[in-house]
Amino acid sequence: xSSPDDRTVLAAGCVLWRRTPRxxxxxxxxxxxxxxxxxxxxxDWSHPKGKLKRGEDALAGAxxxxxxxxxxxxxxxxxxxxxxxxxxxRLKQVRYWAAxxxxxxxxxxxxxxxxxxxxxxxxxxxLTRPRDRTLVDxxxxxxxxx
Numbered sequence: 001x002s003s004p005d006d007r008t009v010l011a012a013g014c015v016l017w018r019r020t021p022r023x024x025x026x027x028x029x030x031x032x033x034x035x036x037x038x039x040x041x042x043x044d045w046s047h048p049k050g051k052l053k054r055g056e057d058a059l060a061g062a063x064x065x066x067x068x069x070x071x072x073x074x075x076x077x078x079x080x081x082x083x084x085x086x087x088x089x090r091l092k093q094v095r096y097w098a099a100x101x102x103x104x105x106x107x108x109x110x111x112x113x114x115x116x117x118x119x120x121x122x123x124x125x126x127l128t129r130p131r132d133r134t135l136v137d138x139x140x141x142x143x144x145x146x
Contacts, residue, residue, distance in 0.1 A: 008091045008093055009051060009087060009090055009091070009093070010051065010052045010093055011049055011050055011092060011093065011094040011095075012052055012058040012059070012062035012065065012094060012096070012097075013050065013062050013065055013066070013094055013096050013097075014062050014066050014076070015047050015080060015098055015099070015135050015139045016035040016047070016048060016070060016072065016074055016100075016101055017032045017033065017034050017098065017099070017100055017101065017139065017143075017145070018032065018033055018035070018100065018101040019031075019032060019100075020032060020033050020117075031119065032119075032120065032145055033117040034117070034119075035072070036116050036118060037112045037114070037115050038113055038114040038115070038116070039111060040113045041111070042128075044128035044129070045126050045128050046127065046128060046132055047096065047127075047132055047135060048065050048066045048069040049065055049094055049096070050064075050068070050111075059095075059097060062076070062095065062097050062099070063099065069115075070106055070112070070115055071104045072101040072102070072103065072104035072105075072106070073102045074099035074100060074101055074102060076098070076099050077098035077144070078097065078142050078143055079096070079097050080098055080139060080142060081134070081135070082094065082096070083096065083131050083135070085131060096135055096138075098139050098143035120136050120140060124136045124137075
């Protein structure tokens with residue numbers, strides 16, 4: 001697709017994940033959990049994301065949105081597929097990255113009232129929109145996970 005026109009809403013986000021160590025790492029390697037956010041305005045479960053500020057770099061915006069919505073700082077990994085859809089009659093383009101949660105803690109805010117850390121299968125099932133489920137698959141096939 002060519003570069004977005006002036007009417008396209010540009011946004012960015014992350015599929016945020018963390019390691020979940022097992023009691024006996026020698027017998028069971030670490031698994032991962034994926035962070036989903038609940039937005040009361042839409043009553044949906046999604047990956048943390050948001051609109052970019054004018055002139056903001058997409059990756060910087062994605063990491064800013066993760067921090068604002070989840071309270072976590074994140075180490076970015078590979079870029080995941082870009083998602084495009086209509087929102088309020090305008091094309092919205094959201095660039096995503098895999099990102100490992102490094103530190104932080106969630107506090108409810110105006111945009112996000114809950115977060116859940118779920119296994120990939122449970123995250124896929126909890127996500128409200130099918131287009132967000134494909135990002136879980138992309139994370140698992142693209143990122144180098146434990």
